[in-house]
Amino acid sequence: MSRRTRSPSAEPRAAKKAKLDHLTPEDFKNGIFLAPMVRSGALPTRLFALKHGATLVWGPEMVDKAILHAERVVDPVTGVISYNGKSRAMFTTHPIEKPYLIYQIGSSDPELAVQAAKTVMQDVSGIDLNCGCPKPFSTHAGMGAALLTNPDLLCSILTALRAAMPPEITVSAKIRLLPSQEDTLKLVERIVNTGISALTVHCRTRNMREKDRATIERLREIVEFVEGMGRGIAVIENGDCLGWNDVQRVRSVTGAHSVMIARAAEANPSCFSPTPLEDIEQTLVPSYLRLSRYFDHNWGLTKFCVAQFKAQHVKAKKAEAIAMRQTLAQSKGFDMMEDLVGTWTGKEEFDEIAKAIEANPPREHRLPALPISPLEPGQQDTPVITPPGTQNPEPPGSGAPFLPGIRTVIPAMVSERDSTTPTPGGGVSVAAQ
Numbered sequence: 001m002s003r004r005t006r007s008p009s010a011e012p013r014a015a016k017k018a019k020l021d022h023l024t025p026e027d028f029k030n031g032i033f034l035a036p037m038v039r040s041g042a043l044p045t046r047l048f049a050l051k052h053g054a055t056l057v058w059g060p061e062m063v064d065k066a067i068l069h070a071e072r073v074v075d076p077v078t079g080v081i082s083y084n085g086k087s088r089a090m091f092t093t094h095p096i097e098k099p100y101l102i103y104q105i106g107s108s109d110p111e112l113a114v115q116a117a118k119t120v121m122q123d124v125s126g127i128d129l130n131c132g133c134p135k136p137f138s139t140h141a142g143m144g145a146a147l148l149t150n151p152d153l154l155c156s157i158l159t160a161l162r163a164a165m166p167p168e169i170t171v172s173a174k175i176r177l178l179p180s181q182e183d184t185l186k187l188v189e190r191i192v193n194t195g196i197s198a199l200t201v202h203c204r205t206r207n208m209r210e211k212d213r214a215t216i217e218r219l220r221e222i223v224e225f226v227e228g229m230g231r232g233i234a235v236i237e238n239g240d241c242l243g244w245n246d247v248q249r250v251r252s253v254t255g256a257h258s259v260m261i262a263r264a265a266e267a268n269p270s271c272f273s274p275t276p277l278e279d280i281e282q283t284l285v286p287s288y289l290r291l292s293r294y295f296d297h298n299w300g301l302t303k304f305c306v307a308q309f310k311a312q313h314v315k316a317k318k319a320e321a322i323a324m325r326q327t328l329a330q331s332k333g334f335d336m337m338e339d340l341v342g343t344w345t346g347k348e349e350f351d352e353i354a355k356a357i358e359a360n361p362p363r364e365h366r367l368p369a370l371p372i373s374p375l376e377p378g379q380q381d382t383p384v385i386t387p388p389g390t391q392n393p394e395p396p397g398s399g400a401p402f403l404p405g406i407r408t409v410i411p412a413m414v415s416e417r418d419s420t421t422p423t424p425g426g427g428v429s430v431a432a433q
Contacts, residue, residue, distance in 0.1 A: 022168035023125045028198035028234035030366040031055030032272050035238055035262035036104040039304055043092045044292045045269050051356045053272035053365045056100050061130045062091055064107040064116035080295050081123055093123050096354055100362050102126040108142035110160035117161055126170035127161055132202045145176055145206040151187055158194035170197040177205050177218060185225050192226055192233050200260055203239035214239030219254040236260050243271030247367060267310040279316035280309050281324045286341045287349050293334045294346020
């Protein structure tokens with residue numbers, strides 16, 4: 001049953017028209033990206049990241065089998081697209097993020113990976129294979145970081161994806177470092193030769209955890225090796241970048257074409273901006289809650305994401321921040337946050353995001369395309385630090401709801417490409433050209 005209380009004045013949203021060509025390998029260069037994060041990489045977080053300067057955003061890892069029998073549902077009021085399983089919304093997106101959205105698959109089977117990619121390809125711009133997650137939910141069936149020790153299977157999945165996807169859908173991979181640099185380079189060579197458009201390297205090994213410093217200095221040799229292969233593939237650094245203002249440090253050490261941010265973005269989705277939000281209990285949390293309620297986003301997931309937010313306090317008093325977090329911890333739904341939020345103007349929040357994306361297209365939000373010089377001998381780089389008190393997100397629970405009962409149902413399983421995404425008002429979604 002629907003939890004949404006619809007306003008009598010709610011009108012269907014006008015369709016957004018495509019203004020961008022499909023992604024190419026060049027779109028993965030000189031960018032600053034939101035990393036795939038289970039739970040933390042929710043739709044509202046991705047949209048706020050795009051609003052504040054992320055070039056591209058990765059969705060949370062989805063296991064191939066989990067999405068195959070999902071029911072694709074379009075909310076006729078908001079345009080939110082939900083892939084619903086038997087008991088919960090497994091993946092949600094919105095047409096406005098499609099030109100910038102990379103969908104990450106967890107898989108250990110080429111055929112299942114292709115089926116999963118075909119299931120969602122009408123709503124995304126790229127497919128990424130998770131080859132680095134060390135969590136048991138990913139590795140127990142040979143997925144995630146388990147693929148690092150099975151390169152034949154890893155490369156067969158990427159090859160199958162590239163062969164099955166239309167040219168406007170990019171295929172990429174995200175790996176971790178192997179203990180041996182020589183073995184890492186051999187693996188990278190095989191991956192690049194599968195025809196991928198980009199490679200993300202999390203600069204930790206499978207056995208390292210987030211509290212361990214990322215060994216980003218190992219990446220420069222990998223970048224130079226890939227450039228020497230002459231395929232024009234971007235190498236994306238992931239690990240210990242604190243935001244836009246920390247990117248130059250990371251690139252100066254690694255030579256990476258782009259940088260991907262996880263935990264700093266989990267703490268503050270505006271970290272992609274040169275001027276990230278401060279006092280987020282006042283500047284971000286109310287807006288995030290309004291948008292989440294407008295999208296009928298699961299309260300438990302919303303609460304989790306908001307609880308991770310952290311930023312410098314400049315004007316806000318510490319006591320006010322503590323009070324907000326205490327209210328959040330005790331809340332069992334959006335209504336209990338009304339004193340903080342005020343008016344539930346979620347539609348206005350969405351419209352503001354849409355205007356920001358239109359005024360400053362994320363794919364034009366680029367890092368300076370300048371040669372990255374290595375550190376001089378004996379020069380000390382800035383100490384590598386990570387946001388304190390951040391835990392690695394666990395897989396979502398089963399409490400997320402279905403979208404409203406008034407809905408448009410389209411079968412998720414497809415053998416060929418589906419028609420364009422229907423949106424309120426009878427238009428079409430943002431679509432790749």
